[in-house]
Amino acid sequence: MSTLKHKGKGPQAMTANELRDGFNVWLDKNLDWTRDYENSLRTEDQDLIDRMQLKAETDEAKNIVVGTYFIDVEPDTGLPARYREKFRVNGPSYDTADLLEAK
Amino acid sequence: MYRYDEFDAQFVAERTKQFRGQVERRLAGRLSENEFRPLRLMNGLYLQLHAYMLRVAIPYGTLSSEQFRMLAHLAEKYDRGYGHVTTRQNMQYNWPKLPDVPDMLDDLASVQMHAIQTSGNCIRNVTCDPYAGATAEEIEDPRPMAELIRQWSTLHPEFTFLPRKFKIAVTAAKKDRALIKAHDIGIQIVKNKAGEVGYKIIVGGGLGRTPIIGQTLREFLPKSELLAYLTATLRIYNRYGRRDNKYKARIKILVQETGIKEFTEQVEAEYATIDISDIAVSQAEKDRITAYFASPDFESLENEPAGYTAELGSNKAFALWAKNNVAAHKASGYAIVNISLKPKELAPGDITAEQMRITADLSDKYSFGELRTTHQQNLVLPHVKQSDLPALFTELQKAGLASDNINLITDIICCPGMDFCALATARSIPISQAIAERFADPERQRTIGEMQIKISGCINACGHHHVGHIGILGLEKAGVEFYQVKLGGDASEDAAIGKVTGPGFSQEELIDGIENMVELYLAKREEGERFLDTYNRIGMAPFKEVLYA
Numbered sequence: 078m079s080t081l082k083h084k085g086k087g088p089q090a091m092t093a094n095e096l097r098d099g100f101n102v103w104l105d106k107n108l109d110w111t112r113d114y115e116n117s118l119r120t121e122d123q124d125l126i127d128r129m130q131l132k133a134e135t136d137e138a139k140n141i142v143v144g145t146y147f148i149d150v151e152p153d154t155g156l157p158a159r160y161r162e163k164f165r166v167n168g169p170s171y172d173t174a175d176l177l178e179a180k
Numbered sequence: 181m182y183r184y185d186e187f188d189a190q191f192v193a194e195r196t197k198q199f200r201g202q203v204e205r206r207l208a209g210r211l212s213e214n215e216f217r218p219l220r221l222m223n224g225l226y227l228q229l230h231a232y233m234l235r236v237a238i239p240y241g242t243l244s245s246e247q248f249r250m251l252a253h254l255a256e257k258y259d260r261g262y263g264h265v266t267t268r269q270n271m272q273y274n275w276p277k278l279p280d281v282p283d284m285l286d287d288l289a290s291v292q293m294h295a296i297q298t299s300g301n302c303i304r305n306v307t308c309d310p311y312a313g314a315t316a317e318e319i320e321d322p323r324p325m326a327e328l329i330r331q332w333s334t335l336h337p338e339f340t341f342l343p344r345k346f347k348i349a350v351t352a353a354k355k356d357r358a359l360i361k362a363h364d365i366g367i368q369i370v371k372n373k374a375g376e377v378g379y380k381i382i383v384g385g386g387l388g389r390t391p392i393i394g395q396t397l398r399e400f401l402p403k404s405e406l407l408a409y410l411t412a413t414l415r416i417y418n419r420y421g422r423r424d425n426k427y428k429a430r431i432k433i434l435v436q437e438t439g440i441k442e443f444t445e446q447v448e449a450e451y452a453t454i455d456i457s458d459i460a461v462s463q464a465e466k467d468r469i470t471a472y473f474a475s476p477d478f479e480s481l482e483n484e485p486a487g488y489t490a491e492l493g494s495n496k497a498f499a500l501w502a503k504n505n506v507a508a509h510k511a512s513g514y515a516i517v518n519i520s521l522k523p524k525e526l527a528p529g530d531i532t533a534e535q536m537r538i539t540a541d542l543s544d545k546y547s548f549g550e551l552r553t554t555h556q557q558n559l560v561l562p563h564v565k566q567s568d569l570p571a572l573f574t575e576l577q578k579a580g581l582a583s584d585n586i587n588l589i590t591d592i593i594c595c596p597g598m599d600f601c602a603l604a605t606a607r608s609i610p611i612s613q614a615i616a617e618r619f620a621d622p623e624r625q626r627t628i629g630e631m632q633i634k635i636s637g638c639i640n641a642c643g644h645h646h647v648g649h650i651g652i653l654g655l656e657k658a659g660v661e662f663y664q665v666k667l668g669g670d671a672s673e674d675a676a677i678g679k680v681t682g683p684g685f686s687q688e689e690l691i692d693g694i695e696n697m698v699e700l701y702l703a704k705r706e707e708g709e710r711f712l713d714t715y716n717r718i719g720m721a722p723f724k725e726v727l728y729a
């Protein structure tokens with residue numbers, strides 16, 4: 078569920094889904110959306126966090142993304158803290174489509 | 181097979197056109213997500229963990245070859261080459277893109293299909309015995325009744341905003357292949373003492389976070405009173421069902437809190453106020469619907485023709501497949517063929533576009549162009565000549581569709597879990613694959629015999645784990661998946677909810693534990709006992725002991 082109210086702990090990243098294609102995206106350091114979590118901005122800087130929030134609200138209103146929310150990031154690994162969010166970063170561990178592509 | 185009348189066709193076309201407009205307005209920014217979300221859900225479109233997901237309704241699990249080819253087309257053109265058969269006999273696509281969805285719905289409409297009422301607090305797709313119209317066990321084909329309910333419930337003005345979703349399942353055989361006792365309403369076609377055909381109505385079953393086995397609301401309802409009686413029942417639910425708490429909003433909670441006796445009295449009192457003739461469907465209309473489900477023109481054939489029995493004798497692989505995947509047909513010389521979607525290499529219920537097309541062709545060649553999806557996430561060719569079975573088997577083998585594991589330990593029901601589902605707490609597909617791997621030896625599977633393992637990736641229980649002989653629920657704590665085990669569930673006419681064994685396991689411990697329990701069963705079983713029977717006879721304690729060893 079989209080919740081912009083950020084009550085997170087530690088470093089934060091901003092995530093959403095692309096409106097058209099549905100794919101998961103994160104804000105990068107230029108405050109553009111990236112499908113690659115590696116390139117995402119993860120920060121504890123409150124000013125940056127405020128700008129991320131503003132950008133998310135703006136792009137949601139502009140119908141570029143849907144369901145924006147902050148996620149907690151593990152300071153040591155840089156990965157999302159929540160298990161579910163780790164999955165959103167990695168994609169399915171199994172997908173029949175991958176087997177078809179491998180063929 | 182049922183074909184839409186003009187009203188249906190026009191309605192679906194209008195609905196698709198409407199949705200196209202809504203998608204356009206959404207993409208152009210004239211609809212916000214808050215406005216759009218209920219609209220897309222009404223058309224079967226979810227936003228999942230990684231992408232959109234489209235759920236296509238397959239009314240009562242019956243498909244024509246033409247429709248199945250269209251599902252293949254959608255998989256190929258708009259998705260990533262495959263689809264997923266759900267436990268409610270529907271088809272899900274995991275990777276559609278929003279701008280494509282109206283085209284998908286148009287394509288579906290061209291073969292009389294849609295995605296309406298696959299979501300939301302309405303009466304959902306009616307599910308049905310996949311052997312309907314083919315098994316000698318049934319009193320009559322339950323699909324005309326299912327179709328009648330579909331027509332009645334589609335966009336029913338009074339029942340479009342129920343306290344919560346509402347699921348109906350129907351069967352006409354004693355042997356329950358539709359899980360009628362785990363639905364909001366289950367309907368069984370029965371005969372009374374006078375030999376009249378009517379309905380037994382079960383109410384208040386369900387899985388989810390509060391699993392409950394349905395109870396009998398009416399032992400015998402005359403046929404002509406069905407819609408009126410359903411109306412009365414839905415009215416009581418609509419009036420008294422809880423809207424304050426989503427988790428207590430299903431009819432099962434209302435029935436439980438009211439008590440079946442009082443609930444029945446309420447329904448009967450409401451029923452007494454209804455003028456049956458207001459809702460009754462004319463005989464002509466019933467005949468019209470029933471005609472669509474008329475049996476195909478079966479030839480008069482001998483059972484067990486020579487070519488078939490010779491092949492049974494000479495081809496071991498064929499014989500094993502036939503023994504396990506083929507069921508008796510009502511017409512002499514014919515058979516019901518189960519196609520397993522549980523090969524070791526694919527996720528349970530997944531089928532590639534190519535396999536869909538091949539199956540559609542095979543159904544044209546061997547089964548009057550008809551096929552079925554099952555809640556076990558498999559397929560059925562309902563009407564195959566026994567003399568064609570060897571040729572069909574060979575073609576299924578070529579397509580990777582000849583797994584002979586129906587109802588065995590690797591015929592696992594499994595929801596998408598954390599690999600796809602936004603609500604999941606843990607993965608379920610890798611668990612089913614690890615079990616399939618551990619019990620890969622077909623000989624061993626046959627030695628174990630009938631065994632139903634069912635896996636859900638969260639408490640919503642889409643994978644039916646409550647009614648698995650072994651049920652598995654995926655949970656997560658501090659970033660680590662773990663799996664809780666239930667034993668003794670039963671999805672048959674003797675439906676029962678399994679009991680939790682205790683604390684959960686890691687994946688590796690779980691697979692070892694299952695193997696230990698299977699070994700215990702093999703050591704303890706008496707003549708003819710399935711795992712479930714042995715469990716019911718000796719109880720949980722010995723199984724628990726080896727599970728936690």
Ligand code: HEM
Nearest residue numbers: 266267268386387388389430594595596601603640641642
């Ligand atoms: C991926 C998107 C899905 C979502 C968001 C979803 C959501 C849910 C939720 C919230 C419930 C509980 C409803 C309640 O208790 O009122 C539920 C139940 C159920 N779902 Fe799903 N589900 C999904 C996929 C599936 C799939 C893939 C299947 C089949 C394999 C399935 C089959 C069922 C069934 C049979 C139930 C019935 C349990 C009951 O009696 O409530 N669902 N689903």
Ligand code: SF4
Nearest residue numbers: 595601604637638642
């Ligand atoms: S049981 Fe949970 S994880 Fe599985 S499909 Fe249903 S909602 Fe998703």
